[in-house]
Amino acid sequence: MSQPSTSPSVRPEQAADLAAARAAYEELRAGGLKLDLTRGKPSSEQLDLSDALLTILQPGDVKAADGTDCRNYGGLQGLPELRAVFAELLQVPAEQLFACGNASLTVMHDMVAHAMLSVLPGAERRWADEAEIRFLCPVPGYDRHFTICDRFGITMVPVPLTGEGPDMDVVEELVAADPRIKGMWCVPKYSNPTGESYSDETVRRLAAMPAAAPDFRLFWDNAYAVHHLTAEPTEVLPILAACADAGHPDRAFVFGSTSKITAAGAGVAFFGSSPANMAWYAGLAAAQTIGPDKLNQLRHARFFQDAAAVETHMERHRALLEPRFAAVYEVLERELGGIATWTRPSGGYFVSLQVPEGCASEVVRLAKEAGIALTPAGAAFPGGRDPRDSQIRLAPSFPTVDEVRTAMQGVAVCVRLAAAERAAG
């Protein structure tokens, strides 16, 4: 730990604060914790909720509703009965929805790769043949979206979030003026990490705004479509319909998955879009695969007979998540009122903590030394750099409630020390 010497101009109460904060931190560090709040991973108890999936298919019971033997090759678009269930939840007509492999991240990556190497509907050329490609990135956002941009050399343009989605005045001006802006990452509901959802006005303006690039696409990552944390689910307008209504039918690529519904990593991902985009994607996907894992799709279709069954299942997740989020708020309110601010999301997997400017990296470093793993400061920003160095993403889903409480008490100690050190100069 760095131990900056206290400057002579420090007031006596500041010095006392700093001494107390240091003492608390030394006690924390001596505790030898080993806790992890880094990633939005479901807990074992959450995964247990879907264990019936493991044995839901028996020998002799492997056929889809249309008679297809799900053990064999084929079926590029995925199982119709599973697409029917998730079409409603993802607000995409079933006939415009693909059920894919185990990760929506892969589909998102592949859509960018496909656009790099094949001419998108409406595009003048392949993205690989453009001098520069830019994506708008509402911040703070999801680090893996930014990793995809990094991987393909895409310039990321940060756009502030407002609490109702991205600042649309900024977005409209940029998209209308700059033909290099080909895409925009959107997590429309319970956004990672702020938890905010896009208002109706935000959705309508995204759908309607003029774009300088004829092949501009919204990468609509509906990762938390049914992941509510309150009894009143948030509703977001359906983006495909909004785009079609606004005369931009091919603007949106919609992604989703069951990763945080059934088994993370062993679920089913989905992709939905307009008929023109679907045809484009299907032609490319046909060179990449003979078809997805239909057995796993059939497991999911048997487990969820309809969209209502998914909603009921998600209430069980909520019952496990709520006490963990409550433990976060309880500690934050008791320990950090007046020092930090934080979100209280009505869905999703994260609490976004705002610590005093210039302190986030130091908090994460202090926590790490004390055995508490936090998402790296800046991870929610393109290039890993939070210009204010104040945002920390808290992911309370995986640890037990007691572990969340203990970890958050430790985080509070680290925030107090970092803030006291900074105040002391």
Place this chain on the structure above:
Amino acid sequence: MSQPSTSPSVRPEQAADLAAARAAYEELRAGGLKLDLTRGKPSSEQLDLSDALLTILQPGDVKAADGTDCRNYGGLQGLPELRAVFAELLQVPAEQLFACGNASLTVMHDMVAHAMLSVLPGAERRWADEAEIRFLCPVPGYDRHFTICDRFGITMVPVPLTGEGPDMDVVEELVAADPRIKGMWCVPKYSNPTGESYSDETVRRLAAMPAAAPDFRLFWDNAYAVHHLTAEPTEVLPILAACADAGHPDRAFVFGSTSKITAAGAGVAFFGSSPANMAWYAGLAAAQTIGPDKLNQLRHARFFQDAAAVETHMERHRALLEPRFAAVYEVLERELGGIATWTRPSGGYFVSLQVPEGCASEVVRLAKEAGIALTPAGAAFPGGRDPRDSQIRLAPSFPTVDEVRTAMQGVAVCVRLAAAERAAG
């Protein structure tokens, strides 16, 4: 059906042959068959062999040997215990093997896409930045390999097969002289569709030959590594070791899968290569996925405790496949001796039938009209064009033995008619 008029110069016995062939064909067509020999799909009985996979994981029994909960995120390289089993069979050290998603075709496609968009070890630039990329394509070959080339605008250069793999004099000359040749498709064992395997000399020469392109790669599709049709399995030299010995450690990308071992489309694919290629791939894959479906990998690891268990399992496949292949040979020998030639593969999924030059398209057309679906003539050649129009791929795995016999009798009728028509001019 086209009915070319018999030319006046036709000898009487030719005219009689043609009349008999036409009569036989009319009888066939009147039979109203609906049979399919198009694709190398396992039969239901073969898929039944792995039905224990469906229920092999029970709630509470979802952890890997190292304690990983296979229901959750993570593990980019795939399950260690499954990689250990298939490392031996695919002749790749387990630490150099990835266990991936459900299809090796996807991994092959993605390796080309990655090479297009990122600089391969040894390469001067991305393939997307080259004026032209060429791949050597041993012919007849696997149509889906050629589809990948088509999709990426790769020029395909056909190379003849010799019965011991590609003609190495031709390959060596081309690869040494042309830096545009960046890749070569290889199905080293029980090749699709000829069934031939690469001799030790072929493997050694492929590993050792000088290449004008510093980033030349063998795309080593070991699709039929354990898919024997005789009691004496064919051995092919391990390509990674051969390349390393020859001073070209990064030359080979090795692919394989359990698609024709367990469930086609719901199995596990593998990718193996040198440490440098692995590191390159892992860096790119990390942007594409958090990890593969570990539950399905755990199912496979539980089902196959070791490589010997896979070999035993493959004997059960062989017992189901052998009578189907025998039915093909039985009909071909009885009906087409002296008219056509064919392979008798010691493994794999196909019989390659050579009909008189210029007749293959007509045979496939006639068969289709009679209700027998065959792989399109020319499908085994780049661009779908067999220069001699004489090769037909027969895939007898999926139908029952009786259906194979009936279909082959129909094929024989079609070959006789096409040959008689051609002889009649």
